[in-house]
Amino acid sequence: MYNQFRQDFPVLNSNFHDKxxxxxxxxxTSQKPSxxxxxxxxxxxxxxxxxYRGLYGLSVKATDAYESARKLTAEFIHADNPSEVIFTRNTTEALNLLAYSYGRSVLKSGDEIVLSISxxxxxxxxxxxxxxxxxAVLKYLYLSDDGRIIEEDLxxxxxxxxxxxxxxxxSNVLGTIHPIEKIIQKAxxxxxxxxxxxxxxxxxxxxDVQKLDVDFLAFSGHKMLAPMGIGVLYGKEKLLNAMPPFLTGGEMIEIVSEQDATFAPLPHKFEAGTPNVGGAVGLAAAIEYINHIGYETIQNIEEELTDYALQELNKLPEITIYGDKVNCRKRCGVISFNVNGVHPHxxxxxxxxxxxxxRAGHHCAQPLMKYLNVPATCRISFYFYNTKEEINLFIQSLKKVRRLLGYGN
Incomplete structure (x- = not known):
């Protein structure tokens, strides 16, 4: 299974069930390089x-490590200022922060929030x-048969x-790359x-948050080689400054009296309590690793893997693929499928x-499952350390699923 990057990932040498x-x-979640x-x-x-809380040298080093990770993250997404980068536990927490702090502040009865069904x-x-x-009212953008947002809906x-x-x-289910530039402009x-x-x-x-002109952006470290427990919310400084804190307590304050408190400036206003410095350090190391490889290399490998996997899956008449079945350049390396007559589990x-x-299940996307009229799917998803040989072994194993369950060849 030759791939020049595999040697950097110790877990890829592991055996399960003697395989x-x-x-x-x-x-x-992605695996983590050494x-x-x-x-x-x-x-x-x-x-x-x-x-932050200690004047001694070790505390200063921890503070420097944490803020250096913030600065590198800001540069990675082309934020205008490191203070626009808020560290969270994950994407889920970042979006909750945003909904409860920004959403509660601006929404009124009859206002609308638009999401996609995926x-x-x-x-x-x-x-x-x-x-x-x-x-407020939730509206959903629906999808075409190949998993793309319907233009008329937009x-x-x-x-x-x-x-x-x-x-x-x-999309974490269909792998569809949504036209976020166009959606941001429309919004x-x-x-x-x-x-x-x-x-x-x-x-x-x-x-590039500045090129996109996106107002808020959320992501998790653990899906991009970093440890679990570290995520990012980017927001335009003007918007973040106008938002109330999401969590309150230690570190996010400026002055506290018996009856009132004033809050620290960005980004600390949104980072209550002891932060995950180790996670931030891991995120910085992950960013450095990705920068070293380069996104062009990552995309070239993944497009080749996705194209090959789609070709091989399309040869199997008992397989149903969801979303775009052929165009690897309009989708990420995420492929959801089912074996006809077999439960995904x-x-x-x-x-x-x-x-x-x-993966097997509804992938935390039950509205999409209902829209697709399936209870669940299987899902394979690639990263740049995967190989065609792995896909071949996956296809060989997939071919015997129906036979093992009594469907014949």
């Missing part, structure tokens, strides 16, 4: 302390809760009543704020017996 691990669940693991280990071994629950439920509280549903448009960069044309969930996008594609279990890790 070498074939990890095809990268949309759920450089990221070492950076986190070194931080805890040599620099661990509570940042959103992850993290980009649905926070808006549902705020909409119920404020009397034009009809984003209107003068729209206040927030929140869209995933890439701004009616005076709405544009939010992009790039949890599935930024591991594979560069993001059974398919995943049989593949697991051959050491092949795939």
């Amino acid at each position: 070498q691990l074939i990890y095809l669940d990268n949309a759920a 450089s990221v693991l070492q950076a986190v280990k070194e931080y805890y071994q040599k620099h661990n302390a509570n940042p 959103e992850h629950h993290s980009n649905i439920i926070p808006w549902q809760q705020v909409a119920k509280e404020k009397g 034009e009809k549903k984003i209107t003068e009543r729209t206040k927030i448009v929140s869209i995933a960069h890439v 701004h044309s009616v005076g709405a704020v544009a939010v992009v969930d790039t949890a599935q996008g930024i591991p594979h594609y560069p993001v 059974d398919t995943a279990s049989i593949l697991d017996g051959d050491g092949i890790a795939v």
Whole structure:
């Protein structure tokens, strides 16, 4: 399984069920290179302390590590200022922060929030809760058979009543790359704020928040080689400054009296409590690794893998593929499918017996499952350390699923 990057990922040498691990669940979380693991280990071994709160040298080092990670993250997404980068636990927390702080502040009865039907629950439920509280209306952009947002919906549903448009960069189920530039422009044309969930996008594609002119952007570190427990909310400084805090307590304050408090300036206003410095250090190391490889290399490898996988899956008459079935340049390396007559959980279990890790379920996208008229799907998802040989072994294992369940050859 030659791939020049595989040697950087220790877990890829693991065995499961006496078979070498074939990890095809990268949309759920990516594996971590040695450089990221070492950076986190070194931080805890040599620099661990509570940042900001100590005047001693070790605390200063921890503070420097945390703020250096913020600065590198800001540069990575081309933010105008590091203070526009808020560290969170993950994309889910970032979107909750946004819904409860920004949404609660601006929404009124009758205002509209526009999402796509393919959103992850993290980009649905926070808006549902705020909409119920404020009397706002949720509208959904629906999809064509190949998984793309219907153009007519885009034009009809984003209107003068729209206040927030929140869209995933890439669908975690269909792999569809949504036209976020066009959606942001449409949102701004009616005076709405544009939010992009790039949890599935930024591991594979560069993001320039200034070029996009996006108002808010959310993503998780663990899907792009970093540890779990670190995420990012980017927001335009003017908007963030106008928002009330999401969580309150230690570190996010300026002055506290018995009856009142004033809050710290950005970004600390939104980072209550002891921060995840080790996670931020790991995120910085992950960004450095991605910068070293280059997005062009990542995309070239993944397009080749996706194209090959689609070709091989399309040869199997008992397989149903959801979303675009042929065009790897209009979709990310995320492919949802089902084996006809077989529950996705059974398919995943049989593949697991051959050491092949795939996802099965509704993928935190139940509205999309209902729209597709399926209860669940299997999903494979690639990263640049996967190989064609792994796809071949996956296809071989997939071919025996129906036979093992009594359907014949």
